[in-house]
Amino acid sequence: MTPARSTFALRDMVSEAVIALTARPARTILTALGTVLGVAALVATLGLANTAGNQIVGRFNELEATSVAVTPQRNTGFGGRDGQSVSFIPWDAGDRLERLNGVVAAGTKSDVDINGALSRSVPVVDPTGLNEFQVPMIAVSPGLFEAARSEIIGRAFDEGHNLRSDPVAVLGRGAAERLNVTRIDNSPAIFIGDQAVTVIGIMSDTAREPDLLNAIVVPDGYARERWALNAPAEVVVETEVGAAELIGTQAAVALAPNAPEQLRVTKPPSPRRIRTSVQDDVNALFLALGGLSLLVGAIGIANVTLVSVLERTGEIGLRQALGATRRHVAAQFLFESAALGAFAGLLGTSLGILITVIVSASRDWTPVLEAWLPLSAPFIGAAIGLLAGTYPAWKASATEPIQALRNG
Amino acid sequence: MTAVVELEGVERTFDGTPPVEALKATNVVVNQGDYVAIVGPSGSGKSTLLHLLGLLDSPTAGTYRLDGVDTQGISEAEKAGLRATRIGFVFQSFHLLATRTTVENVALGELYVAGSKADRKARAVEALTRVGLGHRLDAYPTTLSGGERQRVAVARALAASPALLLADEPTGNLDSVTTASILDLFDELHQSGLTVMMITHDRNVAARADRQLNINDGVVTEEAMERA
Numbered sequence: 001m002t003p004a005r006s007t008f009a010l011r012d013m014v015s016e017a018v019i020a021l022t023a024r025p026a027r028t029i030l031t032a033l034g035t036v037l038g039v040a041a042l043v044a045t046l047g048l049a050n051t052a053g054n055q056i057v058g059r060f061n062e063l064e065a066t067s068v069a070v071t072p073q074r075n076t077g078f079g080g081r082d083g084q085s086v087s088f089i090p091w092d093a094g095d096r097l098e099r100l101n102g103v104v105a106a107g108t109k110s111d112v113d114i115n116g117a118l119s120r121s122v123p124v125v126d127p128t129g130l131n132e133f134q135v136p137m138i139a140v141s142p143g144l145f146e147a148a149r150s151e152i153i154g155r156a157f158d159e160g161h162n163l164r165s166d167p168v169a170v171l172g173r174g175a176a177e178r179l180n181v182t183r184i185d186n187s188p189a190i191f192i193g194d195q196a197v198t199v200i201g202i203m204s205d206t207a208r209e210p211d212l213l214n215a216i217v218v219p220d221g222y223a224r225e226r227w228a229l230n231a232p233a234e235v236v237v238e239t240e241v242g243a244a245e246l247i248g249t250q251a252a253v254a255l256a257p258n259a260p261e262q263l264r265v266t267k268p269p270s271p272r273r274i275r276t277s278v279q280d281d282v283n284a285l286f287l288a289l290g291g292l293s294l295l296v297g298a299i300g301i302a303n304v305t306l307v308s309v310l311e312r313t314g315e316i317g318l319r320q321a322l323g324a325t326r327r328h329v330a331a332q333f334l335f336e337s338a339a340l341g342a343f344a345g346l347l348g349t350s351l352g353i354l355i356t357v358i359v360s361a362s363r364d365w366t367p368v369l370e371a372w373l374p375l376s377a378p379f380i381g382a383a384i385g386l387l388a389g390t391y392p393a394w395k396a397s398a399t400e401p402i403q404a405l406r407n408g
Numbered sequence: 409m410t411a412v413v414e415l416e417g418v419e420r421t422f423d424g425t426p427p428v429e430a431l432k433a434t435n436v437v438v439n440q441g442d443y444v445a446i447v448g449p450s451g452s453g454k455s456t457l458l459h460l461l462g463l464l465d466s467p468t469a470g471t472y473r474l475d476g477v478d479t480q481g482i483s484e485a486e487k488a489g490l491r492a493t494r495i496g497f498v499f500q501s502f503h504l505l506a507t508r509t510t511v512e513n514v515a516l517g518e519l520y521v522a523g524s525k526a527d528r529k530a531r532a533v534e535a536l537t538r539v540g541l542g543h544r545l546d547a548y549p550t551t552l553s554g555g556e557r558q559r560v561a562v563a564r565a566l567a568a569s570p571a572l573l574l575a576d577e578p579t580g581n582l583d584s585v586t587t588a589s590i591l592d593l594f595d596e597l598h599q600s601g602l603t604v605m606m607i608t609h610d611r612n613v614a615a616r617a618d619r620q621l622n623i624n625d626g627v628v629t630e631e632a633m634e635r636a
């Protein structure tokens with residue numbers, strides 16, 4: 001006849017661990033503290049890096065990530081007068097770029113030198129000069145309005161106006177106010193020096209190139225003919241999302257196939273690169289801190305569990321007398337430290353999420369947290385507890401029942 | 409009569425220079441329902457014998473059959489199984505867990521035996537009632553008197569319905585009045601058919617048993633008892 005082996009059911013292990021941990025709550029919490037802080041630091045770090053990374057991407061996505069600008073390099077010395085730049089930008093730059101795959105819209109834009117001419121919306125020159133203002137003039141190709149995402153009341157000028165050098169203008173909101181042009185249904189005329197132009201639209205807003213709002217915006221053709229504009233100063237391009245990088249490398253060649261180096265292309269920094277560099281910086285530092293506190297936390301659990309094993313020698317002896325094997329004793333202490341670790345992981349995760357949310361709120365960020373993180377943190381905590389409990393559990397299992405029962 | 413304990417030439421020698429022969433070749437048979445006192449001066453080998461009987465230690469020679477099972481060469485888990493189901497321990501210093509109620513302490517007696525928590529609790533309540541503590545189920549050990557604590561320990565030993573109750577100086581920490589009440593309890597248990605082996609250095613306590621083993625320098629001799 002072989003006797004029945006003794007057993008230690010899982011649910012009994014769970015309830016023994018819970019009883020042991022709740023018997024001394026203050027001690028349990030203090031023991032868990034290091035691990036709580038470590039897990040909190042890890043979760044908050046990853047959460048904040050995630051959140052910050054997403055914010056940066058979000059901000060660049062909208063406008064800057066789709067902006068490309070082309071300007072001539074500063075004067076190389078040849079052919080220019082008085083430090084004036086030599087432009088290699090052709091008049092049809094907007095059309096050329098719009099042919100590239102990935103360009104939504106493109107247009108040229110140049111400040112026009114009007115020699116200090118004053119502008120007015122009344123035909124008669126008032127000797128007091130009260131109705132005359134210095135308003136800058138900007139020449140654009142028709143495509144620019146779309147490239148700058150301008151909103152126009154009335155209408156914008158088209159390629160026909162441009163080719164015919166028609167004296168038409170779109171007034172920026174600010175310019176319209178100064179010149180006291182409030183309606184365009186009657187096709188008001190304004191005078192720039194002695195030149196009359198017809199206002200066909202008012203720009204109420206624009207996403208790019210805000211200086212348009214304070215200017216008299218005229219077609220390139222008109223500026224060339226009446227104001228001696230010799231070449232476009234800049235091309236403004238709106239690309240499709242994600243295409244800016246590519247367009248940036250193609251634009252110069254498309255505009256000046258023989259001298260692309262004479263053009264300077266400004267493109268947004270790659271959003272992906274920003275995201276990783278920010279994340280890497282933040283992550284490296286705080287992950288190291290989190291890892292360190294986890295280590296300290298694990299040592300804390302190991303330490304207190306070891307002390308508790310020594311304090312509970314009598315209990316261990318008793319359990320052996322009641323039928324516990326060495327394995328049962330080891331399992332009990334391992335289970336206790338793992339449960340403590342899991343509890344610490346849970347608490348730390350909550351704390352980490354709280355920190356992420358609070359910091360995000362203080363910066364008007366939308367907190368972003370990948371789901372695997374909070375879900376896995378209790379398991380990470382349990383693993384730490386298990387690891388920390390290994391030595392104490394082994395120590396406990398090595399207890400000699402006779403010695404243990406003798407004292408206490 | 410069925411034998412609960414059969415010792416044949418059981419010895420226990422502790423390693424050392426010189427080695428200590430704590431228990432010399434011992435032949436003892438304890439039948440079911442026996443009430444045996446083990447008496448001897450300090451250092452004579454009483455605890456050594458009790459640890460062997462309780463399977464907390466193994467003999468260096470001889471065979472020990474507990475409840476018909478030869479305990480030589482069985483696994484640690486099987487020995488632990490015998491401790492869990494066949495043996496109930498009562499210690500001089502009670503060994504109650506201070507953070508658990510009486511009923512929880514008693515239920516620990518069956519923790520390492522397969523069974524449900526509810527059944528354990530029911531049997532713990534039953535055992536506590538049997539030792540006269542049915543009214544202190546939810547008390548903590550620190551609020552109990554020494555005699556009550558030892559009753560809780562006895563109830564814990566009874567929880568798993570063992571074949572053998574082993575008590576090591578159960579009255580060593582108690583005053584004379586309380587000692588008498590614990591011995592009364594042992595008498596009751598004995599009368600209900602339980603096999604009891606009790607270590608004591610007190611001859612008056614030993615006189616309550618119906619068999620007495622004397623130990624001197626590791627040699628066990630049976631005292632001829634006058635039967636009433």
Ligand SMILES: Nc1ncnc2c1ncn2[C@@H]1O[C@H](COP(=O)(O)OP(=O)(O)O)[C@@H](O)[C@H]1O
Pocket residue numbers: 422423424428429430448449450451452453454455456457
């Ligand atoms: N683990 C041990 N190692 C060496 N000697 C021991 C050990 N345990 C007990 N002894 C010795 O065995 C003898 C019997 O001890 P013990 O059974 O505890 O006596 P008692 O319980 O009758 O006072 C004593 O001489 C004691 O010193």
Ligand SMILES: [Mg+2]
Pocket residue numbers: 454455
């Ligand atoms: Mg002793």
